[in-house]
Amino acid sequence: MAWTEDRVEVLTKLWAEGLSASQIAKELGGVTRNAVIGKVHRLGLSGRAKPSRPKKVASARSATPRKRAAAKPRPIKTVAKAPAPAAPPPPPPVEAKPLPNGEYATILTIRDHMCKWPIGDPMADDFRFCGRKNKQGEPYCEAHCNVAYQPSRRRGSGPKALPPRRPTRYIT
Secondary structure, three states, X not given: OOOOHHHHHHHHHHHHHOOOHHHHHHHHOOOOHHHHHHHHHHHOOOOOOOOXXXXXXXXXXXXXXXXXXXXXXXXXXXXXXXXXXXXXXXXXXXXXXXXXXXXXXXXXXXXXXXXXXXXXXXXXXXXXXXXXXXXXXXXXXXHHHHHHXXXXXXXXXXXXXXXXXXXXXXXX
């Protein structure tokens, strides 16, 4: 379907009268509502009369003005200030702990009781794991657990205790 000058003229007239895109599409025939919307947009037709809506029959009840009740003042909510945050935890160790033989923990030497926090680039020769004693039931040491497991914050409330996590099982 091509938009002829006559159809565009009818479209602009109906649009100015306030008909909806669906009503205009029915009136023109052979076009969809979306085609009408697209053409209106391309033509830059923005000003419209008030949209056409079926007229409602006024009832006797709606003819009398309503009396509005006086608005009740809302009580002011007092928000308890959250306690000052505790001192931040110490930063996690950047260097890996050497094993008793002087080597560092690698994928071949890491054990269940060792922190499995990766240090460095896995593609580099100096890649290693933290190797410190891990926290009970966790794969990382205390310092790396503080980095890995951040508590979620809920909007509008102070800090809440998180439920205990289930230990993760690793097959080594």
